[in-house]
Amino acid sequence: MRGTLVFSGTSCPALTGKICENLGMAPAEADLSQFSNGETSVRILTSVRDKDVFVVQSGSPTINDTIMELLIMISACKGGSANKITAVLPYFPYSRQSKKKSHRGAITARMLANLLHVAGVKHVITVDLHASQMQGFFKCPVDNLHAEPLIARWIRMNVPNWKEAVVVSKNPGGTKRVTSLADALKLNFGLVTTDRKRAPNMTASMIMNHLDGWDNTPTYVNGVRRSRAISEDRDSDGNNSTRSSHVPGESQGSPRRSNPPPVRTNSLTRSPYTRAYTPSQTSPIEELKDEEENPDEAQVYNDQRAQEVTQGRLVQGHVVPDDFQSPAQSDVGADGSQSYQGGDDDPMTMSHASSFFAPEPHALGGSGDAGGSSDEEEEKLRDPKIEHMITLVGNVKDRPVLIVDDMIDKAGSWIAAAETVVKRGKAKKVYCMATHGVFGADCLEQMQACDCIDQIIVTNSFPIPDRRAKNASKLVILDLSYLLAEAIRRNHYGESISPLFQHMAD
Structure with missing residues (x-):
């Protein structure tokens, strides 16, 4: 391609060579070295005046050295009067540090985007950012290519x-x-x-016991306001006494339900709660009445877990x-939560360390x-x-x-x-x-x-x-070389890169 130069960093010379081979050109010459004290030295050995320059640099085990090398190469090309400088980063460094993970944490990915802008980058080409929202960190266009196809x-x-x-x-x-x-x-x-x-969340279950029936919204029957819990718990002999809502407790004092909530299975019988309704069928209300009159035909529940x-x-x-001996130790994490593996610990200690007193950390x-x-x-x-x-x-x-x-x-x-x-x-x-x-x-x-x-x-x-x-x-x-080479070609000629996101035919 006329008027185009592709430079390679020290992190991925093989990938850059394949990209240039697909483009029908040779990599541009540059001298990359380090001084005895570890400082990076860059010398551009060809003219970049009014050229479209692409600098290919990826991650490496020495990630900080490769970042400084990339920034110095961009700055050198900018000083050499290059027309446009595009950074090609197949793997964007520090992409996992794109948000604060603590109150005094740094958003390092945004800082790197600012460094690239100050160095003189006008366009960025990368592949599969860890978080696609990182494109908002840049002040220049970003082509986030996908390896999914x-x-x-x-x-x-x-x-x-x-x-x-x-x-x-x-x-x-x-x-x-x-x-x-x-x-x-x-x-x-x-x-x-x-x-x-x-550990079993004893205190949370005790508090939830006091909240039993909080969602029993009142209903109106023949103009009389009634609570749903009271109307459902009437004695069969017709009097107005109600059954006690007391929940029996376990041996350690933790409340439990005598009848656990049913779990729906994969039975082929019809469910009274979800059904396909067509105009030719009877109304759902009439079907519910029929199933109440014929309980043997109703949905069957058991306590088996869904497969x-x-x-x-x-x-x-x-x-x-399942019969492996569990480690007999509870671990208190940095967020205050506690994991439990068994033992006869004090119930109050267990409840205090539960997630009720140590809620999940926020973002x-x-x-x-x-x-x-x-x-x-x-x-x-x-x-x-x-x-x-x-x-x-x-x-x-x-x-x-x-x-x-x-x-x-x-x-x-x-x-x-x-x-x-x-x-x-x-x-x-x-x-x-x-x-x-x-x-x-x-x-x-x-x-x-x-x-x-x-x-x-x-x-x-x-x-x-x-x-x-x-x-x-x-x-x-x-091999990503064809994808990156086509992105470079389309970027140079001002063509759309949308076809690069489409899945290729076999």
């Missing part, structure tokens, strides 16, 4: 019986991403959640059998999706003294499962989700898919050693050392 095409071509697969999110924060892929492939989706086991919800026990980051203190990817939560999963409860929502039995997220950094939550869908959900195969393969510490090696994970699919947005990639037989790396 590329991943969906790989699924259609490489996953056997992919039409029977289930797309699963490993935490509640990734449901939007999972449902988008499921809708594109017309597949079912599921959800895995992890929470610490809590679409499966729960398991998680100890030290792994799913354990400023750290929400669920933010905390789910933090190092502290990963360490909690590995703590042998703390037991967690993991829940799978969805039917994955004898089906391939696609666990999807935007990045793979820590292995704990991925292994826990994979073991849950295999050991509890009886899934056939598990594919772990993400756009950015960060693979911090020994994450890749742990996932490779996990028997419940069959394949790991990522893109080359984040550089993975060749040695680690060769030792991981389950790892599949998808």
Whole structure:
């Protein structure tokens, strides 16, 4: 392309070379080095006057050095009278720090966006931001490309019986991403959640006992105002005495209901609460009267849990059998909540540490999706003294499962989700898919050693050392160079990038 220069940072020279190959040009020359004291030195070895400059730089294990290198390259091109400078960031650094997680926390992603603006960037091209709202941090246009079409095409071509697969999110924060892929492939989706086991909330149940019947709104029968609770509890002999609403207590003093609320099952019998109504049928009121007269034909209830919800026990980051001995220790978290594993503790102490006195933290203190990817939560999963409860929502039995997220950094939550869908959900195969393969510490090696994970699919947005990639037989790396090259070409010629968001044909 005439009038275009593509520079490569030290983080991803291989990806930049493939981009330039697709564009039919060679990378522009620049000298990137460091002084003995660690300072970054940049020299642009070609003229950039009135040129359209693209600087390709991604994340790396030395993330702060690559950021400074990118800013200095942009500033050098601006000083060389470049016409327009576009930063191509396949993986946007500090994208997980896009909101305050504590009262004195910093929004680092916004600060990096301001640094790019001050350096002289006029356009930003990136792939799958951790939070799409981050585009509002920039004072220049942002093209947030998606790797979903590329991943969906790989699924259609490489996953056997992919039409029977289930797309699963490993935490509640990734449901939007999972449902988008499921809708594109017309597949079912599921959800895995992890929470610490809590003690019985005695005090909350006692207070709720005093609030029993607060929603008994008055009704009017023949012009007489009556309470719904009183009208339903009349004695059968016709007198005006009512049954006591006292709730019997357990041995420790915690109130309990003598008749637990019924749970609806998957029975094929008709429910009096939900039904399809057509004009040819009788009115719902008449049907309710018929079912009251014939109780044998009414809906049958029991206390069985719905089969679409499966729960398991998680100890030290792994799913354990139901008869596994639980760690006999209660853990008080940083938010004040307490997890409980058994024992004859004082009921008042248990109730004081319950969630009734320690409510869930609000968004400023750290929400669920933010905390789910933090190092502290990963360490909690590995703590042998703390037991967690993991829940799978969805039917994955004898089906391939696609666990999807935007990045793979820590292995704990991925292994826990994979073991849950295999050991509890009886899934056939598990594919772990993400756009950015960060693979911090020994994450890749742990996932490779996990028997419940069959394949790991990522893109080359984040550089993975060749040695680690060769030792991981389950790892599949998808190429983003065509997507980024086409985005650069369309950006240079002023064409629309909307076709890049559409799913490709097989």
